[in-house]
Amino acid sequence: MAGKICNDATDYFQQLAKMSADLDHEAIDQYAEMIFSAWRDDHSVFVFGNGGSAYTASHHVTDYVKTAAVDGQKRLKALSMVDNLGLLTAVGNDISYDDTLRYPLASFAQPGDIAEAISCSGNSPNVVAACEWAKQHGMTVVALTGFSGGRIADLADLHINVASENYGVIEDLHLSVGHVIAQTLHRRVNEFAAAGAAG
Numbered sequence: 001m002a003g004k005i006c007n008d009a010t011d012y013f014q015q016l017a018k019m020s021a022d023l024d025h026e027a028i029d030q031y032a033e034m035i036f037s038a039w040r041d042d043h044s045v046f047v048f049g050n051g052g053s054a055y056t057a058s059h060h061v062t063d064y065v066k067t068a069a070v071d072g073q074k075r076l077k078a079l080s081m082v083d084n085l086g087l088l089t090a091v092g093n094d095i096s097y098d099d100t101l102r103y104p105l106a107s108f109a110q111p112g113d114i115a116e117a118i119s120c121s122g123n124s125p126n127v128v129a130a131c132e133w134a135k136q137h138g139m140t141v142v143a144l145t146g147f148s149g150g151r152i153a154d155l156a157d158l159h160i161n162v163a164s165e166n167y168g169v170i171e172d173l174h175l176s177v178g179h180v181i182a183q184t185l186h187r188r189v190n191e192f193a194a195a196g197a198a199g
Contacts, residue, residue, distance in 0.1 A: 031160065046080075057118055061079060
């Protein structure tokens, strides 16, 4: 197993607590505001990653669309680029695995949309390729990384880094970022709707 591992439960949760405290909370709040702006302005959010981060991408989208929903208000247009197994394997087999995320992104994304890249190492070639495409086509790139951020840190307009070498800790906190975003979006949409009703 790459990366560091914990000795026991106490060690793991001590690492988790330290990394949670060290996270850039202002950057997370900034991302939440970007997501609210995307909702308000009818832009889309595309989320992607590999392995455990692929499941984190799906989890984030579930929360951005369902958990953040407010009755009577439009929902955020958020899509996971990893949920179509047929497309992923077709692109991987017929073109290149490095294109598995860029290809569907290029099919759906528009300038002004958000690309949320999740990668513990920050160096996965298919994630890097998708971020490069996003930058070249007027998208905002948000990177959630671990370790030192890797290559996608330099491509990101906003970088949220869990500076750990423990994959479990990194992935736990990436999930937490998604929960913060979804709950903040729900609050912001409620406030927006209340302001509209009051006006």
